[in-house]
Amino acid sequence: MNIELRPRRLVARPALGFKSVRTARGQTGPALLLDPRSLAVNSTVLLVGRILLSIIFLVGGFGKLTGAEGFAGYLGVLGFPAPLAMAYLVGLFELAGGLAVLVGFKTTIAGYALAAFCIATGVIAHMAPDQMTTLLKNVGLAGGYLVLAAAGPGAYSVDARSSGARSSSRL
Incomplete structure (x- = not known):
C-alpha cells in the first residue's frame, strides 16, 4: 500500500x-x-544516528559532572570566569542535550543547540594548530546535528509519540 x-x-x-x-x-x-517500508528504514537509520550522535555528549557530560574540578582547571586556563560553575553548566548542558537526542525529545531544538555548541566550543577551545582534528570533529558533529534538526527524529522517538504521528521524519 x-x-x-x-x-x-x-x-x-x-x-x-x-x-x-x-x-x-x-x-x-x-x-x-x-513506499511504507522506506519510512521504517528511515526511522531505523535516524534512531541509529541519534544513538551515535548522543554518545559523545552523554559520556562527555557525565565526565564533566563527575570530574568538574579538572575541567574547571582547563576552563580557568582559557580565561572563563567562575570556571567551576561553568564546568557544571557545560556538563549539565552536554548530558541533557545527549539525552534529548538519544530519546528524540525536542529534537529540532536540541539539534540546533548542540550544533551551535559544537561550533562555539571549536572556536573557543580548539583553534590551536595542534587541535585541528578536534576542531574538525566539532564541525562534523555540528553538521550531523543540523541534519538531525532538519530531518526530525523519526518514528522511534518521544517527539513522534507525543505528536501521535506515525513518523516525525521530514525526509
Whole structure:
C-alpha cells in the first residue's frame, strides 16, 4: 500500500515514485508515492544516528559532572570566569542535550543547540594548530546535528509519540 502526499514541489528520491491523480478540483496532477517500508528504514537509520550522535555528549557530560574540578582547571586556563560553575553548566548542558537526542525529545531544538555548541566550543577551545582534528570533529558533529534538526527524529522517538504521528521524519 502506498501513501500519497501532495507536496508543493516534487522531488525524486530513492523508494519514491509518481503517479497521476485527480485533485479535489477535478484536475489531474502528479502525486508523490512513498513506499511504507522506506519510512521504517528511515526511522531505523535516524534512531541509529541519534544513538551515535548522543554518545559523545552523554559520556562527555557525565565526565564533566563527575570530574568538574579538572575541567574547571582547563576552563580557568582559557580565561572563563567562575570556571567551576561553568564546568557544571557545560556538563549539565552536554548530558541533557545527549539525552534529548538519544530519546528524540525536542529534537529540532536540541539539534540546533548542540550544533551551535559544537561550533562555539571549536572556536573557543580548539583553534590551536595542534587541535585541528578536534576542531574538525566539532564541525562534523555540528553538521550531523543540523541534519538531525532538519530531518526530525523519526518514528522511534518521544517527539513522534507525543505528536501521535506515525513518523516525525521530514525526509
